[in-house]
Amino acid sequence: MAEIALHGEEHGHPTGLTRWLFTTNHKDIGTLYLCFSLLMFFIGGSFALVVRAELFQPGLQFVSATTFTQMTTLHALVMIFGAIMPSFVGLANWMVPIMIGAPDMALPRLNNWSFWILPFAFVMLLSTWAMPGGPPTSGWTLYPPNSLQTGMAFPFVIFAIHLMGISSVMGAINIVTTIFNMRAPGMTWSRLPLFVWSWLITGFLLIGAMPVLAGAVTMLLTDKYFGTSFFSAAGGGDPVMFQHVFWFFGHPEVYIMILPAFGIVSQIVPTFSRKPLFGYHSMVYAICAIAFLSFVVWAHHMFTVGMPLAGELFFMYSTILIAVPTGVKVFNWIATMWRGSLTFETPMLWALAFIVLFTIGGFSGLMLGLAPVDFQYQDTYFVVAHFHYVLVTGALFAIVAAVYYWLPKWTGHMYDERLGKIHFWISAIFVNVLFFPQHFLGLAGMPRRIPDYAVQYAEWNMISSIGAFVFGFAQLLFLYNLIRAVRGRGPRATAQVWEGAHGLEWTLPSPPPYHSFTEPPKIDDAQAHS
Amino acid sequence: MTPAADNRRFARKLAIVALAMIAFSFLLVPLYRVYCVVTGSNDATVRRIAYGDAVKQQVDTSRWVTVEFVATTSGTLPWEFRPETPRLKVHPGDMVLTRFRARNIGNRAIVGQATFNITPGEAAGHFHKIECFCFSHQPLGPGEAKDMPLQFQVDPKLPADISTLTLAYTFFEVPGTQTDDEPGASKPA
Numbered sequence: 001m002a003e004i005a006l007h008g009e010e011h012g013h014p015t016g017l018t019r020w021l022f023t024t025n026h027k028d029i030g031t032l033y034l035c036f037s038l039l040m041f042f043i044g045g046s047f048a049l050v051v052r053a054e055l056f057q058p059g060l061q062f063v064s065a066t067t068f069t070q071m072t073t074l075h076a077l078v079m080i081f082g083a084i085m086p087s088f089v090g091l092a093n094w095m096v097p098i099m100i101g102a103p104d105m106a107l108p109r110l111n112n113w114s115f116w117i118l119p120f121a122f123v124m125l126l127s128t129w130a131m132p133g134g135p136p137t138s139g140w141t142l143y144p145p146n147s148l149q150t151g152m153a154f155p156f157v158i159f160a161i162h163l164m165g166i167s168s169v170m171g172a173i174n175i176v177t178t179i180f181n182m183r184a185p186g187m188t189w190s191r192l193p194l195f196v197w198s199w200l201i202t203g204f205l206l207i208g209a210m211p212v213l214a215g216a217v218t219m220l221l222t223d224k225y226f227g228t229s230f231f232s233a234a235g236g237g238d239p240v241m242f243q244h245v246f247w248f249f250g251h252p253e254v255y256i257m258i259l260p261a262f263g264i265v266s267q268i269v270p271t272f273s274r275k276p277l278f279g280y281h282s283m284v285y286a287i288c289a290i291a292f293l294s295f296v297v298w299a300h301h302m303f304t305v306g307m308p309l310a311g312e313l314f315f316m317y318s319t320i321l322i323a324v325p326t327g328v329k330v331f332n333w334i335a336t337m338w339r340g341s342l343t344f345e346t347p348m349l350w351a352l353a354f355i356v357l358f359t360i361g362g363f364s365g366l367m368l369g370l371a372p373v374d375f376q377y378q379d380t381y382f383v384v385a386h387f388h389y390v391l392v393t394g395a396l397f398a399i400v401a402a403v404y405y406w407l408p409k410w411t412g413h414m415y416d417e418r419l420g421k422i423h424f425w426i427s428a429i430f431v432n433v434l435f436f437p438q439h440f441l442g443l444a445g446m447p448r449r450i451p452d453y454a455v456q457y458a459e460w461n462m463i464s465s466i467g468a469f470v471f472g473f474a475q476l477l478f479l480y481n482l483i484r485a486v487r488g489r490g491p492r493a494t495a496q497v498w499e500g501a502h503g504l505e506w507t508l509p510s511p512p513p514y515h516s517f518t519e520p521p522k523i524d525d526a527q528a529h530s
Numbered sequence: 531m532t533p534a535a536d537n538r539r540f541a542r543k544l545a546i547v548a549l550a551m552i553a554f555s556f557l558l559v560p561l562y563r564v565y566c567v568v569t570g571s572n573d574a575t576v577r578r579i580a581y582g583d584a585v586k587q588q589v590d591t592s593r594w595v596t597v598e599f600v601a602t603t604s605g606t607l608p609w610e611f612r613p614e615t616p617r618l619k620v621h622p623g624d625m626v627l628t629r630f631r632a633r634n635i636g637n638r639a640i641v642g643q644a645t646f647n648i649t650p651g652e653a654a655g656h657f658h659k660i661e662c663f664c665f666s667h668q669p670l671g672p673g674e675a676k677d678m679p680l681q682f683q684v685d686p687k688l689p690a691d692i693s694t695l696t697l698a699y700t701f702f703e704v705p706g707t708q709t710d711d712e713p714g715a716s717k718p719a
Contacts, residue, residue, distance in 0.1 A: 107538070110541070177537050177540045182533075210551075211548050211551035212552075212555040215554075215556055232702075234703060245555060
């Protein structure tokens with residue numbers, strides 16, 4: 001971090017704590033977002049390790065059943081809203097302005113606000129551990145009536161979710177405005193790097209979906225404290241309606257967590273294949289199609305609530321339809337590599353693992369999307385395996401790939417390539433040891449969110465827990481490698497960094513000056529389509 | 531216009547979209563009701579009809595339909611609640627009278643309200659209630675018991691492939707009529 005300051009402008013900028021508190025610089029705010037999400041990743045990860053430790057053997061060993069379900073709830077909330085989403089916003093803050101040739105984000109003051117809301121939200125969320133009764137036991141979906149039985153932590157959880165929502169909507173407004181208004185001359189829509197495209201669409205999804213979550217949790221709040229009956233059958237409401245409103249947000253939310261990952265992989269694969277991205281336009285159309293479809297598939301999360309047959313069929317067909325644009329994207333990535341001159345530096349390894357493992361997660365998603373068979377898989381470990389394949393080996397792997405890819409640009413120093421590869425191979429192997437057996441557990445009927453289980457599930461649970469601990473502690477290698485580069489211990493990075501890299505960000509020195517592109521660059525076809 | 535003002539204008543438009551989506555989330559509540567009526571979910575299509583209209587229906591003596599009754603109470607409501615008979619065989623068009631019995635085994639007066647559900651959902655539009663205890667609040671003093679009537683009619687236009695209907699009632703405590711502590715204030719550990 002200190003490195004960025006050294007290369008700042010002559011007239012200087014605040015240093016010390018106030019620099020970070022009052023900063024309106026997109027690079028500083030990007031760094032804050034990334035550091036915050038790394039911290040949350042380790043906190044959320046430690047909750048997951050408590051869960052896996054408890055599931056190592058049948059019976060209750062370490063925590064009570066209540067604490068266990070509270071762990072699963074906070075693991076999900078912290079990972080989704082604290083680790084994955086802010087890290088994508090951090091990457092957007094750092095990279096979008098320098099990829100489109102803008103001097104900064106469109107609304108720098110708002111940018112500062114959207115970050116600094118987050119620490120307050122998460123202090124509030126995590127402080128629920130200290131409250132009587134503790135955090136909700138309902139899981140992150142907060143279904144009533146279970147979530148309404150939370151003790152005095154309930155309003156704190158709701159307000160924390162409100163703050164996270166406000167933060168990400170403000171961030172999204174900022175990013176969309178930046179992409180619309182701040183592009184350098186010649187940076188036409190069809191020359192926009194894919195990461196920027198994916199974030200543009202993600203921004204619209206955030207603006208469309210997050211307010212619906214705010215509405216849903218507000219209804220929960222008024223049901224509990226102000227005598228309304230949105231979800232209480234006694235007063236004429238319906239708990240199933242919560243599921244509809246929640247998943248109307250919830251399904252776009254899962255694409256909010258994967259579209260930027262698609263963008264990242266679409267940057268990295270061409271770089272290390274030394275070829276332009278195959279099918280640029282179809283990539284953009286595919287992202288738009290996925291984003292549109294994400295708003296009309298929500299009820300596939302609730303096939304078993306008792307829907308009319310027409311509803312089951314509609315949501316099943318629209319869900320399966322998403323496989324088409326997703327298939328287009330996977331095809332294009334593979335076609336980009338076809339006859340390319342490939343090298344396998346750490347970012348490329350993570351991106352390749354993303355393509356393979358995310359596709360496995362997509363296949364289990366297809367299985368879950370078929371209404372008749374979903375009656376078997378609903379609420380089993382098969383679902384857990386599915387969404388961890390798309391979120392851990394999907395979203396998280398892409399984020400790690402992006403960090404390795406752009407870290408030399410941010411810090412001006414190369415990370416340790418050997419250590420990066422060791423980190424990759426341990427992670428890639430043990431993440432499968434961790435999550436693949438959960439498919440078997442789910443198909444055999446093990447339910448989600450249970451602290452104890454029948455003995456026939458013992459072996460696979462033990463293997464899964466071993467995978468979890470190795471995968472979890474391997475991330476300390478990542479932390480070490482990051483700190484090493486930030487402290488300037490690696491060899492100096494060139495402006496180009498990667499031989500095959502294209503795009504505006506690689507025309508700036510590494511690290512880029514504190515204020516970049518104050519004079520807008522001119523973009524021609526040679527620089528476009530990184 | 532300066533670029534900064536331009537950015538602010540554009541951001542304001544996006545913020546309006548976000549606010550509109552909050553409004554939309556509340557609009558989903560009446561939309562859900564419409565959805566229930568259209569699809570017959572949640573028994574929004576069960577009709578309450580007048581006695582005079584019900585007697586005009588032709589009784590279809592060629593056909594038998596089994597109506598099963600399920601009676602439950604929600605969560606912590608200290609009531610016993612069961613049907614007089616677990617199932618009845620009726621002809622479509624018959625006017626049928628049956629009873630449910632509820633007893634308050636708690637030590638305080640409670641006002642209850644029953645909600646109902648019919649399976650399969652397609653049958654809901656063909657199940658008519660003439661008189662039902664679920665139409666009104668049911669107060670029960672401590673230890674008090676009550677027989678509660680249900681008069682219904684299965685419409686002769688009930689689809690031919692449906693031979694069994696399940697009618698489920700759940701009694702809830704009416705919110706706001708509570709006399710003891712806040713629910714949820716003491717949570718079992």
